[in-house]
Amino acid sequence: MADEEVHYSADHVLEYPYVRSVGPVIGAFLTGLRDGKVVGIKGTGGKVIVPPTEYDPETGEETTDIVDVGPEGTVTSWSWVPKPLRKHPLQTPFAWVLVKFDGADTSFLHVLPAADPSAVSTGMRVRPEFIAEADRVGHVNDIRHFVAVGGAV
Amino acid sequence: MSEPVTMMAAPMHLDFLFTPGVAQSKFLHGLEQGKFIGQRCPKCHKVYVPSRGSCPTDGVPCDEQVELGNRGTVTTYCVVNVPFAGQSIEIPYICGQILLDGANLSFMGLIQEIPTADIRMGLRVEAVWVDEADWGPTLASVKYFRPTGEPDAEFDTYKEYL
Numbered sequence: 001m002a003d004e005e006v007h008y009s010a011d012h013v014l015e016y017p018y019v020r021s022v023g024p025v026i027g028a029f030l031t032g033l034r035d036g037k038v039v040g041i042k043g044t045g046g047k048v049i050v051p052p053t054e055y056d057p058e059t060g061e062e063t064t065d066i067v068d069v070g071p072e073g074t075v076t077s078w079s080w081v082p083k084p085l086r087k088h089p090l091q092t093p094f095a096w097v098l099v100k101f102d103g104a105d106t107s108f109l110h111v112l113p114a115a116d117p118s119a120v121s122t123g124m125r126v127r128p129e130f131i132a133e134a135d136r137v138g139h140v141n142d143i144r145h146f147v148a149v150g151g152a153v
Numbered sequence: 154m155s156e157p158v159t160m161m162a163a164p165m166h167l168d169f170l171f172t173p174g175v176a177q178s179k180f181l182h183g184l185e186q187g188k189f190i191g192q193r194c195p196k197c198h199k200v201y202v203p204s205r206g207s208c209p210t211d212g213v214p215c216d217e218q219v220e221l222g223n224r225g226t227v228t229t230y231c232v233v234n235v236p237f238a239g240q241s242i243e244i245p246y247i248c249g250q251i252l253l254d255g256a257n258l259s260f261m262g263l264i265q266e267i268p269t270a271d272i273r274m275g276l277r278v279e280a281v282w283v284d285e286a287d288w289g290p291t292l293a294s295v296k297y298f299r300p301t302g303e304p305d306a307e308f309d310t311y312k313e314y315l
Contacts, residue, residue: 005175005178006178006179006181006182006290007172007175007178008172008173008178008181008182008290009170009171009172009173010170010171011168011169011170011171012168012169012170012171013166013167013168013169014165014166014167014169015164015165015166015167016164016165016166017162017164017238018162018163018164018165019160019161019162019163020160020161020163021159021160021161022158022159022160022161026161027157027158027159028157030158030161031157031158034155034158035155137158137162138158138161139161139162
């Protein structure tokens with residue numbers, strides 16, 4: 001064989017079509033999303049956790065009491081994404097926002113599209129915009145994104 | 154009101170660029186030319202095919218290239234009877250570990266032209282290549298392995314490679 005150096009490279013894709021069972025608590029949250037609403041769960045001392053967890057994050061006690069929250073909420077923190085990557089939920093500039101729904105004590109991570117970061121601020125009032133009911137399956141993407149309450153972003 | 158949500162699709166998807174490196178590229182280039190190319194360890198003289206460029210026992214670079222023949226021995230095998238997503242071969246089929254003559258490392262290959270009931274350790278096989286026009290830097294250049302009709306290899310000749 002000739003003494004030649006050959007170097008190869010190739011695109012590979014690794015993919016597993018996993019489906020997981022979600023349990024009663026996450027299941028209630030996803031059922032809520034499918035039905036166009038957001039629910040949390042009461043933790044020890046009445047703190048409302050959104051998204052709901054199966055155990056209180058501070059005491060480890062089991063949680064069982066599902067409660068409705070929102071639909072509006074307040075942005076508690078955000079991060080601007082000027083150039084979305086292919087796997088981001090939006091392909092136009094957006095902010096990752098932490099939203100504390102009215103009635104909740106913890107924040108929920110989602111996206112808020114905006115033309116400019118000056119349109120996003122901590123403390124701004126937002127609400128989720130759901131995708132069409134027929135398309136909702138019980139997934140966090142059932143919320144298309146958040147929008148500012150009472151104003152164009 | 155529909156049923157509560159109990160399941161969630163959570164597909165995992167990784168895109169990556171695979172770069173085989175110098176040693177494995179030689180193996181792949183060999184496949185492109187219809188040959189099995191391995192490398193010999195300068196210390197223990199074992200021949201690795203495919204080679205990763207160094208000897209896992211001695212930790213030294215393997216710089217001698219070795220061209221192996223088309224024949225080998227089935228060291229062990231699995232008859233696949235279970236259908237799965239993305240399956241491209243009709244079941245049942247045989248997936249075997251093939252130890253090429255002169256090699257000290259086996260690799261996985263499809264075995265055809267033998268009833269699944271007749272597959273056995275020690276079976277002598279040969280590579281059947283795809284048409285030359287379709288040879289590429291991939292093991293898909295080898296269509297499958299088939300029995301040569303030679304007597305089975307003695308267990309002692311491949312017992313180290315199970």
